[in-house]
Amino acid sequence: MTPENLLYYSMDEDSKIMISDFGLSKIEGSGSVMSTACGTPGYVAPEVLAQKPYSKAVDCWSIGVISYILLCGYPPFYDENDAKLFEQILKAEYEFDSPYWDDISDSAKDFIVHLMEKDPCQRYTCEQALQHPWIAGDTALDKNIHESVSAQIKKNFAKSKLQLGTSQEGPTQTNLPSPCHAHLLLAEEEEDEEESGLRRENSGCSEVSEGNDLQNCTYHVHPTSRV
Numbered sequence: 116m117t118p119e120n121l122l123y124y125s126m127d128e129d130s131k132i133m134i135s136d137f138g139l140s141k142i143e144g145s146g147s148v149m150s151t152a153c154g155t156p157g158y159v160a161p162e163v164l165a166q167k168p169y170s171k172a173v174d175c176w177s178i179g180v181i182s183y184i185l186l187c188g189y190p191p192f193y194d195e196n197d198a199k200l201f202e203q204i205l206k207a208e209y210e211f212d213s214p215y216w217d218d219i220s221d222s223a224k225d226f227i228v229h230l231m232e233k234d235p236c237q238r239y240t241c242e243q244a245l246q247h248p249w250i251a252g253d254t255a256l257d258k259n260i261h262e263s264v265s266a267q268i269k270k271n272f273a274k275s276k277l278q279l280g281t282s283q284e285g286p287t288q289t290n291l292p293s294p295c296h297a298h299l300l301l302a303e304e305e306e307d308e309e310e311s312g313l314r315r316e317n318s319g320c321s322e323v324s325e326g327n328d329l330q331n332c333t334y335h336v337h338p339t340s341r342v
Contacts, residue, residue, distance in 0.1 A: 116134070116158065116174055116177040116178065116181065117155050117158050117177070117181070118181050118184060118185070119136075120134055120135050120136045121133075121134060121135075121181075122134075122135050148168040148169060148170050154173075156197055156200060156201070157180070157190050157192055157193070157200065157204075158176075158177045158180050158181075159173070159176075159177075159204065160172070160173040160176035160177070160204075160235070161176075161204055161205050161206075161207060161233050162235050164201050164204055164205050165205060169235065170235065172235040172238050172240070173235070174241075175230050175238055175239055175240065175241060175244065176230060176231060176232075176235075176238065178230055178241075178244065179226075179227050179229075179230025179231035180192075180231065182223075182226065182227050182230065183209070183227050183231070184268070185264065186216075186219050186223060186227075186260070186264065186342060187212075187215040187216060187219070187264060187267060188215070188263070188264040188265070188266065188267020188268040188270070188271060189215070189267050189268075189270075189271040190271070191209035191210075191231065192204050192208075192209060206233075207231060207232070207233035209231065211224055215263070215267070218256065218258050218260060218342065219256070219260075219342045220249070220254060220255055220256040220342055222247075222248055222249040222252075222254035222255060223249050223255065223342055225247075225249070226244070226247050226249040226250065229243070229244070229247070230244060255342055256342050258342055260342055
């Protein structure tokens with residue numbers, strides 16, 4: 116899961132949020148595990164890179180990464196070299212850098228720490244995340260971070276799009292054969308999309324999106340003022 120996969124259903128202010136791009140998804144049974152090394156570099160969980168069997172806990176890790184980005188405007192892990200990027204993720208090495216995190220509450224940071232926990236057995240589940248005080252309580256600080264976060268998002272993600280040549284739908288997910296030899300196979304996958312259209316199967320949505328329907332969607336980032 117990446118920020119680019121989160122879309123507004125409509126232009127209405129209270130629009131519901133839709134999740135898109137289920138190309139590498141799988142319907143998980145109770146207690147089932149998966150083993151295919153795939154995902155988007157920067158958002159993939161450590162256990163996937165370590166080529167260990169994994170569960171839906173990998174999505175909770177991705178939610179932690181997305182929350183981190185929405186609160187500061189840049190990713191917790193970054194390196195132009197994939198191997199070095201994966202080293203950071205495997206060690207779960209990230210910081211709450213000053214001054215970007217100075218106005219963010221300790222509760223928000225605690226929420227992220229529990230989601231970006233290296234050990235999937237200790238990582239928050241979705242149920243635990245929803246019960247965290249930052250989500251369910253009143254521990255968030257009442258500060259407007261929209262301007263600073265928006266500036267960082269434009270700066271950091273415009274640069275990554277130029278470097279990776281991402282499509283309008285955002286970074287393409289790919290199979291990751293190993294932490295040292297993973298690459299974004301963008302050109303090949305974009306050709307496949309042109310031939311077959313963008314199909315969303317078993318996505319929980321009622322429609323199958325053909326052709327370039329998704330290009331009519333607008334993706335906005337609205338950082339919260341409750342941090």
